[in-house]
Amino acid sequence: TGGRETRTYAEITVAVAAGVASNRHDTEALERYNKAVDEYCVLAESNITIFADGCRVSSTPKIINTYVGHGAVIDGATWIENTTLLSEPDEHCTVSAGAVVKHSILQWGSEVDTFGLSQNSVLCEHSHVERHGMLSDSLLGPNSGVAEGEITASLCGPFVGFHHQSLLxxxxxxxxKGNVGYGANVGSNHTSKVGRCMHIVMNATLADITNLVGRLTRCNGRRTNVYRVSIECGR
Structure with missing residues (x-):
């Protein structure tokens, strides 16, 4: 699944990623952006693991080509490779309890633990992946979290709750600023009936939701689910 490939760097924000992903027609701007990322990578790349002052590492068998920032905590992780952990003592990153993190960026205060998986992804500040949650080829916005479910090839903004078995x-x-409920399958060709309800309402206003009342039968009669999602995800 692709089409809006967005190159990342350690301090990338949701606003920058969204701007790049939503302006594919502006080829000159994309070229300038890619050139800037190339220059950044030349200055930052390393083929060794670097441990900054104040970090703590224990009971982790594999840490390969990774930058471990100030105050970061790695405790009982399974595998960390080609990853950057931006961390400060008062906003430390944590990778622990069986987590696997590969080709990823963890910004300040972010966490991957309890067998969570992050691959080819960015966790913005104070976001988390836990309880077997999977984040792949995606950017997860600040203060958002994934647990038990899967996010793939997606750009999720801040304050997204995703704490049950579901797919985005x-x-x-x-x-x-929304919630992905239990059992939802949202996006691409995986969208189920529950997923269609959520996709319709996810960014709707209250007026949009009112206009949907006459069309609820298209969602297989899941009137309760539509109202629940509209309250949690609507603006």
């Missing part, structure tokens, strides 16, 4: 794939949701 190929989604562009930079505004965030």
């Amino acid at each position: 794939i190929a989604a562009f949701w930079p505004e965030g």
